[in-house]
Amino acid sequence: MxxxxxxxxxxxxxxxxxxxxxxxxxxxxxxxxxxxxxxxxxxxxxxxxxxxxxxxxxxxxxxxxxxxxxxxxxxxxxxxxxxxxxxxxxxxxxxxxxxxxxxxxxxxxxxxxxxxxxxxxEYRFMPPVTRLIEEVRKGTVGQLRMLAIREHRFPFLDKVGAWNRLSALSGGTMVEKCCHFFDLMRLITNSDPVRLYATGGQDVNHLDETVDGQAADVVDNAFVAVDFANGTRAMLDLCMFAEASRDQEEITVTGDGGKVECGIPSSRLSIGKRGFVNRMGDILPMLSEHIPVDEKLLQIGDHHGATYFEHVAFRDMIRTGGRPAVTLDDGLRAVAMGQAAERSIREHAAIVL
Ligand SMILES: NC(=O)c1ccc[n+]([C@@H]2O[C@H](COP(=O)([O-])OP(=O)(O)OC[C@H]3O[C@@H](n4cnc5c(N)ncnc54)[C@H](O)[C@@H]3O)[C@@H](O)[C@H]2O)c1
The missing domain is CATH 3.40.50.720 (NAD(P)-binding Rossmann-like Domain)
Structure with a gap:
């Protein structure tokens, strides 16, 4: 049916x-x-x-x-x-x-x-990210210690009613945009945050824009450092005036045994093991590969094929009666981290979660 x-x-x-x-x-x-x-x-x-x-x-x-x-x-x-x-x-x-x-x-x-x-x-369902998570789960990096997520991209797009220019409507950039990355942090570390510190500001974008008489007030660059309950450290590097970047997103996961990293839209994934030396005696990533995504899927969305894969999983959940991959609780926790990061930026203080 x-x-x-x-x-x-x-x-x-x-x-x-x-x-x-x-x-x-x-x-x-x-x-x-x-x-x-x-x-x-x-x-x-x-x-x-x-x-x-x-x-x-x-x-x-x-x-x-x-x-x-x-x-x-x-x-x-x-x-x-x-x-x-x-x-x-x-x-x-x-x-x-x-x-x-x-x-x-x-x-x-x-x-x-x-x-x-x-x-x-959607970021969970981007093929290079899915593959990176599989590698972490398989133990490729050993004991996970550090996770770094960088998004360097173009400014916020125009939206109906310009709702994304006002923190009161969007929740602020740390909620609106970065909930994706906070969700990925929780997923990849398989842990929950205990403390975060964020420094950021609105330095370049939308500076002279107003919406219904209110000045646009959304952060356009930030660093966020997060301590997780299991001891993993994570960090987000967001810049929204950096469209001249090779990759828009770069994710690096490093453990005591090695490192996995991926980039989007280049769709590259590299794996390096500590102590691995090639035949020439060089210390290099063991593997660097291109994760293919169907051209048609790249054309019908802006998320590297992710929206398609997310919908296949959502449909399968409806058919089989399973659980959502991303629950209401996951949604709440990503917003809580974003809201804490907004507050940390305002107060110049670390926030205990
Ligand atoms: N997952 C992602 O990567 C991603 C990317 C972009 C947007 N989003 C999210 O998707 C949502 C929509 O964002 P967008 O970029 O499409 O914004 P948009 O402004 O382009 O579209 C939102 C639409 O909702 C309509 N709308 C407003 N109130 C409504 C109501 N009461 N009933 C029905 N329609 C209503 C607006 O008229 C508009 O057409 C937001 O929550 C945004 O954060 C997610």
Whole structure:
């Protein structure tokens, strides 16, 4: 049976979901909703459907098997309040909400439902990242000690209503953007953070922009150092005025036995073992390989094929009745780390989590 999906919010990310769902076997987008007329038109052009201006009318009128929520961060709490009242599996874009308090309200509202809620964390599903995590799990680096994540990229894109320019709406850059990296840190270290220190600021981007009379106030560069309960140290290096970079994301995992690193979009993965010497006597990575991603998947999304792989896993969960790969609790913890990093930047102080 083809699973029928309803998509709420059909801006940048909602359209990426629609295009990727078109590539996944056994699913079909059968309803879409967006408050913005221009984005409704785009969704209608992609799907051939008539889009609903109000998602509540969509929920009342349509027979669906799953919901995708890709509206702005500050709308997740109220939209989820209606969505969790249905019995449909839900995939909601990161961050789960823009504040910890809102995440907790959603978790409380969802506590009695049987159907799963999956928080979309696309970076987990990028093929080079998936492979890096497999290597760490296999013990390739030995005892994991350090994890470094660098994102050096272009400034925030334009969004409907410019919601990503105001921390009050997005949660701030550490929540909005970096929840991905905090989620990856928890996943890769297999531990939870105990303390973090962040230094950052808004030094280059959006300096003269205002939204409804309010000045844009989002951090555009930061270093965040995190101590994890199992003794692993992690660090994030974010720069959003660094589009002239070889790779946008670089992840390096180092343990007492070696190192695994990957880069995106180059899709390179290298593995080095301490003490490994090649025939020439050089100490080099043992392996450096290109992780292939289907060109079609690269074209239909901005996340290195990840949205497709995430949807295949979400569909399989619906079919088999399994658990979400990224739970509401994971979503909450990533927001909590982001909120702590925002506070650390403001207060110039380490935050105990
Ligand atoms: N996983 C990722 O890497 C990634 C990338 C981009 C965006 N996102 C997330 O996806 C979500 C959407 O971001 P975007 O980039 O598509 O923003 P966007 O502004 O391009 O699109 C959001 C859409 O939601 C619509 N909307 C607002 N309120 C609504 C409501 N009450 N009901 C229905 N539609 C509503 C807007 O009109 C707009 O079309 C955000 O939570 C964002 O953080 C995730």
């Amino acid at each position: 083809t699973l029928r999906y309803g998509v709420i919010g059909t801006g940048n990310m909602g359209q990426e979901h629609i295009r990727n769902l078109g590539a996944v076997d056994g699913v079909e987008v059968t309803a879409v909703a967006d408050t913005d007329a221009g984005m409704r038109e785009k969704a209608e052009a992609l799907t051939g459907l008539t889009a609903y201006p109000d998602y509540r009318d969509m929920l009342g009128a349509e027979t669906l098997d799953a919901l995708v929520i890709a509206s702005p961060n500050h709308t997740h709490r109220s939209i989820l309040a209606d969505a969790v009242a249905t019995d449909l599996p839900i995939i909601v874009e990161k961050p789960l909400c823009s504040t910890v308090e809102d995440c907790q309200a959603v978790i409380a509202a969802a506590s009695s439902r049987a159907a799963p809620v999956w928080v979309a964390m």
